[in-house]
Amino acid sequence: MELTLSASETELLLEILEEHHRELLREISRAEHHAFKSALKGKEKVLERLLEKLEARSSAETLLRSA
Numbered sequence: 001m002e003l004t005l006s007a008s009e010t011e012l013l014l015e016i017l018e019e020h021h022r023e024l025l026r027e028i029s030r031a032e033h034h035a036f037k038s039a040l041k042g043k044e045k046v047l048e049r050l051l052e053k054l055e056a057r058s059s060a061e062t063l064l065r066s067a
Contacts, residue, residue, distance in 0.1 A: 007065075010058050017054070021047050 005013065024044050031037035 007058075007061060010054060010061070014051070014054050014058060017047060017051055021051065 021044070024040060024047065028037060028040045028044065031040060
């Protein structure tokens with residue numbers, strides 16, 4: 001799947017995902033049930049990969065605009 005975002009859309013999506021990541025980390029630290037904590041950690045891994053992809057793309061686009 002391919003999704004085309006403008007620079008402002010990318011920045012907003014990054015902000016939203018970063019905030020959700022912080023909330024997810026807090027929830028993981030508070031979770032007591034092992035299975036629930038494990039499921040949250042799985043979501044965190046997926047979220048981290050999404051953030052990495054978006055940040056890399058955002059950085060690349062910034063460099064291209066600067067050139």
